[in-house]
Amino acid sequence: MSTLTFPSERFPAPPSVSLDIPEDWEPVSVPAVALAARETGEHTEFTPNVIVRVGTRPGLDQPADALMELAGSLEGRPNATIGTPEPVEVGGTSFHRCEVSWSDPRGVAITQVHLFAGLPREDGLQDFVHVTGSVGGSSAEADLPQVEKILDSVSVTR
Template identity: 30%
Template sequence: MSQQVFPSASFPAYPTIKLNPPSGWTHQVVPDALGALMAPAAEGRYTANVVISVSRRLPGYQLRDIAASVDSFLDALPDAVLLATEPVVINGRDWHVREARYTHPQAGSLAQFTAVTVVHQDAAADVVQLTGSCQPIEDNGDLKAIYSLVASADVTPAP
């Protein structure tokens, strides 16, 4: 067997993901994800964040497949209330966006905003997921910041 290289045409690199975080947000390494963007921390308050992840699927995997999985996951959260969803186009790419309100055992009431898209390559389909979390309080600037960050997403196949 000949030497195999990662990335290559057989094992493509993950897509390029460009995001514009709000002023003051910082980056952080988190397990099992590409990383996270974090709002400025405030003592006694949940820190709003957006976790960025990519998962590899077989060729032919479609946005409707991951959309059903996201909706099922969010619906299973404690005291979950799913808000309406519709297909969204962000920077020319189709996304499934869903927001849920639920009760986190340690953090209390949270809003979770999940956006997913599928990047098709010859050898694989990559699911890009942006998951934002914050406290769902009235006039919450954190939720607006998460919306803005997700709206800035520019995802392209790896070169």
């Protein structure tokens, strides 16, 4: 009988991800999310936040595949728009950046900035890092620079 181990050379651990949050933000635990933080102040419409998901995808997947899934998640949402993806480098990692927006059921406008990075592995898969910064409501325009600063601090290591 063989014993399989995780992490191991055959089944590597996911990459580590870190980000810098302001003093008035707090870490939060969210199911299926590796890392999450939100602003701590009082918010009547929407609380600015950042989440990080880490997983694996097929090695041949391209950023367009992730963007199609993102576009699919916006189907049926009022005022949904998806921006043009653009390549960016953050903390030495190549990401694709895309902005999306929609209105929630209360009519509150939500804007998200998504960063996607696929990191090839030797086993034909890729580690996939997806960082999302979200703002909304009447303070969205004022909150967006702070969320983008957090996104600019993302560091991925293997």
